[in-house]
Amino acid sequence: MGYRLQEIRKTLSQTGLDGILITKPENRRYVSGFTGSAGLVLISQHSAKLFTDFRYTEQAAKQAVGYEVIRHGTTQETNLQTMLAKAIAGEQLQTIGFESDFVTFQAYTTLKKNLPHCTLEPVELDHLRMVKDEAEIRLIQRAVDIADTAFTHILSFLKPGITEYEVALEIEHKMRQLGAEKPAFDTIVASGTRGSLPHAMPLPNKKLTYGEFVTMDFGAVYQGYSSDITRTVVLGRANAKQQELYNLVLKAQLAGVQAVSPGKTCSEVDYAARSIIEQAGYGKFFGHGLGHGVGLAIHEEPRLSPSNETMKLVSGMVVTVEPGVYLPDWGGLRIEDTVLVSAEGSKVLTASSKLLIELE
Structure with missing residues (x-):
């Protein structure tokens, strides 16, 4: 200290x-x-x-x-x-x-x-607190690993008929079993048309239904340090529109991750992902910043947003990259990784697959 x-x-x-x-x-x-x-x-x-x-x-x-x-x-x-x-x-x-x-x-x-x-x-x-030392990065990585394992576990738990609340409870229980002190924030589970709500709280009476997107946004706290992951899966086979939007958000997310590097301004990184969604005609349905810093707080500096035009990324920062598309009365999705800014560029700490997962 x-x-x-x-x-x-x-x-x-x-x-x-x-x-x-x-x-x-x-x-x-x-x-x-x-x-x-x-x-x-x-x-x-x-x-x-x-x-x-x-x-x-x-x-x-x-x-x-x-x-x-x-x-x-x-x-x-x-x-x-x-x-x-x-x-x-x-x-x-x-x-x-x-x-x-x-x-x-x-x-x-x-x-x-x-x-x-x-x-x-x-x-x-x-x-x-923006630039993390090696000890802090190790703790964040452990928190990320816990969330990754919880995501792998929840895939075998998801099925039509269970409620969003039960999904959140199972995620949090698994993270606790793996050594998390607590969830990093209130776990988000949004299924079907509720996917248009970026921060939807899980409902005890909303049951998962075949053919729906299910978006899960959660994180673990390990020795004070947080992780943050969002994955969207579909129960059953994805229809054409689900595939189209998922591929769009994934393309934007990958571009955002690639843009993370020392010297880039936060707005430049945000634009790398946002421009892809805008060019596809869905810009007005992506209304939040691309990401935020993660550490002792789940939301901290730096903020990856269009308005943060002067702050530049520095090696050792840890940020999220989380674009989404949210369509009222239809639903939505988000894909999020926790990413380390390294001397070589970006290092994705999150290991969970980002390919569209269809749960038969």
């Missing part, structure tokens, strides 16, 4: 801040190693402090190596705000950065009240 502290202190120097408060769980874990659900980090040029309560002090002492762990209580004299104010006063810190994209207005008001002699400045830290 030492080099991550150095990055925070570099941010202090660049911004002229005396200290930075870190409250976003992903960033708190990234800089300290602490995995508890409650805690606040204060970093200055000379110290690194982690504030937490009785439930986590022992855990924090083991995980947050190099940090001073400060236990706060519930009384006026020992609560978090009082202990934080004492620590800031003790170091004579004047200008404090806070994560304005995460801190609520109420929390900000409380900080202002308890730190009357400090100036609070917004600071953004998520960019520090």
Whole structure:
């Protein structure tokens, strides 16, 4: 974690801040190693402090190596705000950065009240997590492998008559058996006409029917790191329109993967896939970005979208590539891989086949 502290202190120097408060769980874990659900980090040029309560002090002492762990209580004299104010006063810190994209207005008001002699400045830290080190990539790969195995398993489970909810439950159960801490997000299962809903939640009363597309979007969390996969299969034989749209989305997805490489802007990668769908006349039915970063959060920077014209990909980033076509009252499909940006270009971490699977 030492080099991550150095990055925070570099941010202090660049911004002229005396200290930075870190409250976003992903960033708190990234800089300290602490995995508890409650805690606040204060970093200055000379110290690194982690504030937490009785439930986590022992855990924090083991995980947050190099940090001073400060236990706060519930009384006026020992609560978090009082202990934080004492620590800031003790170091004579004047200008404090806070994560304005995460801190609520109420929390900000409380900080202002308890730190009357400090100036609070917004600071953004998520960019520090964009480029993954080798250890992070290994954890993401393990999360990807778990999701891949769950997909292979679910193919033998799918059949007409079972519900979308049962499919989601089986996927999540299998990922847990394989070592996942939890699903990376609420599992998406959309069958038939519901496939036109990109983020359809599985319904307990929607049964799979012969001849339908079934889109499944899910991921695993392994030691904090997430994976993301989407596959669309058909129960029975695909009809001509299903084959046409599947081949179109697959062509776009492969083009998007191929476009992933260091130096490419996020909008260029998005366009590589989007242009194929647009040229086929389905552009208005692909209404979301091509992909997003994956790591300690399931959705993080960089975002592969038409509007992200200046951010360039860097070796070590991990992104999803997930084009789709969604036709109201007909259905839709999406194909998604988790992809590593490498020095040589793109490395697809997802191993599951992308050929159209027809389940007889």
